[in-house]
Amino acid sequence: MPLLALAGVAKRYTQGSRSHVALDDLALDVESGDFVAIWGSSRSGKTTLLRVAAGLERPDAGTVTYGGADVARLSRRRRADLLLREIGCVWQTGRITRGLSVVDHVALPRLRDVSHVHARREAYTMLERLSALPCAHARWHELTDGDRTRVALAHALVRRPRLLLADEPTANLNLIERERMLTLLRAVAEDAGVAVVMTAPDAPNLLQAHRIMGIDRGRLIKPRSEQPGALLAFPGGGRRAHGGV
Numbered sequence: 001m002p003l004l005a006l007a008g009v010a011k012r013y014t015q016g017s018r019s020h021v022a023l024d025d026l027a028l029d030v031e032s033g034d035f036v037a038i039w040g041s042s043r044s045g046k047t048t049l050l051r052v053a054a055g056l057e058r059p060d061a062g063t064v065t066y067g068g069a070d071v072a073r074l075s076r077r078r079r080a081d082l083l084l085r086e087i088g089c090v091w092q093t094g095r096i097t098r099g100l101s102v103v104d105h106v107a108l109p110r111l112r113d114v115s116h117v118h119a120r121r122e123a124y125t126m127l128e129r130l131s132a133l134p135c136a137h138a139r140w141h142e143l144t145d146g147d148r149t150r151v152a153l154a155h156a157l158v159r160r161p162r163l164l165l166a167d168e169p170t171a172n173l174n175l176i177e178r179e180r181m182l183t184l185l186r187a188v189a190e191d192a193g194v195a196v197v198m199t200a201p202d203a204p205n206l207l208q209a210h211r212i213m214g215i216d217r218g219r220l221i222k223p224r225s226e227q228p229g230a231l232l233a234f235p236g237g238g239r240r241a242h243g244g245v
Ligand SMILES: Nc1ncnc2c1ncn2[C@@H]1O[C@H](COP(=O)(O)OP(=O)(O)OP(=O)(O)O)[C@@H](O)[C@H]1O
Pocket: 013, 014, 015, 020, 021, 022, 040, 041, 042, 043, 044, 045, 046, 047, 048, 049, 201
């Protein structure tokens, strides 16, 4: 059974008389240890897909199941608990919690389960693992884009999630940092068995992912072959496939 399964998911936003299709009959299965990368242009539905997968948005149609449970049927409390303990998210808009140092921000998700001292120790360890230890006491405005992404990732990973959802974690990184970030995400999937789903605005740097898909107007595009090289045939010419990934 996949850890995360989206089936027939649709989401539409209405603003005044205009309505935008954000997700359209979308299906995606993700197993533990899977590293899935989804790329698409601006407004193609990437963030909405991750928000729906995290249970932060309710789809208009279709189902999202996590660990076999229909997320829409979970209580608000259980959904909050999943986000605190099992689902780590990295959002493009993420910042550190106001008034906290980087290390205390990273420690925050652990405070429900362990002491402050212990949580901080785990936060330092996670920052070190992500080569972000020098940021531990920096102020937000002193951090580079790469540092900010690593801090957001540390905050997501410190809870030892089963599922990691990362929205454009390679955006604003230089080529070397992108490669490092992808290596890291792959290790998170392969070494820790975390199901990793990330999005990106373009495809060429995603070859480390186990599966690469496109998204266009809320529909997933599956490459003809799931070999990484196949994605290079995507732009403009991809064959659409709904579901079954
Ligand atoms: N809260 C919202 N209210 C209204 N429309 C929304 C909302 N969130 C998303 N949309 C619309 O849904 C569509 C998909 O948006 P989404 O943010 O998921 O795309 P994206 O691929 O993540 O874009 P970007 O790369 O620019 O972040 C867009 O047309 C967007 O304007």
